Amino acid sequence: MTTYRPLPHPEFRWNAYRLVPIRYEDREPIRAWRNAQLEVLRQAAPLTAEQQEGYFQRVVMPLFEQEQPGQLLFSLLENEELIAYGGLVHISWPDGRAEVSFLMDPTRAADPEVYHNVFRAHLRLLGDAAFHGLKFNRLFTETYDIRPAHVAILEEAGFRLEGRLRQHVRLAPDTFADSLMHGQLATDYATAFDSAI
Numbered sequence: 001m002t003t004y005r006p007l008p009h010p011e012f013r014w015n016a017y018r019l020v021p022i023r024y025e026d027r028e029p030i031r032a033w034r035n036a037q038l039e040v041l042r043q044a045a046p047l048t049a050e051q052q053e054g055y056f057q058r059v060v061m062p063l064f065e066q067e068q069p070g071q072l073l074f075s076l077l078e079n080e081e082l083i084a085y086g087g088l089v090h091i092s093w094p095d096g097r098a099e100v101s102f103l104m105d106p107t108r109a110a111d112p113e114v115y116h117n118v119f120r121a122h123l124r125l126l127g128d129a130a131f132h133g134l135k136f137n138r139l140f141t142e143t144y145d146i147r148p149a150h151v152a153i154l155e156e157a158g159f160r161l162e163g164r165l166r167q168h169v170r171l172a173p174d175t176f177a178d179s180l181m182h183g184q185l186a187t188d189y190a191t192a193f194d195s196a197i
Contacts, residue, residue: 019125022073096137123157127189145178158192
């Protein structure tokens with residue numbers, strides 16, 4: 001299995017879930033998911049298959065050879081089936097911090113209970129990679145305020161609201177959304193998850 005150089009383990013497991021370094025074969029499902037959910041992403045237009053292939057060749061695949069890559073992307077599997085992806089992005093190695101990214105299969109995401117369970121599993125496993133594996137100090141997120149259920153899961157998982165950027169993104173010609181900034185320290189993760197292990 002291909003893994004990232006700084007990771008001490010090639011995968012992270014919890015119950016039926018397995019978080020593995022992003023797989024090349026997952027590029028097309030991920031592209032379809034991104035194109036179906038533009039309203040919650042910092043992506044201006046749909047991606048073509050050629051753009052996705054180029055991104056994987058130029059950006060994603062070289063990450064595996066770097067000592068301190070700028071991002072670590074993962075595929076999330078449930079019973080060995082790809083259900084979501086995300087990772088640690090905008091990494092600052094000197095500061096031991098990264099932004100959390102997450103996107104799941106929109107068909108599954110339509111079920112609030114499934115979304116809750118999968119996102120929680122992702123946060124648990126990603127936190128394991130970040131805080132236990134890489135010894136990071138901090139994770140952070142940016143979420144548009146049109147996603148209250150997503151925000152509630154973040155806060156349930158130990159992320160704390162740290163700020164609101166008012167009318168930060170334009171969703172339509174006359175519609176803006178606030179960006180909510182959440183942070184989680186290693187100690188927050190330990191309180192939210194380690195005691196439950």
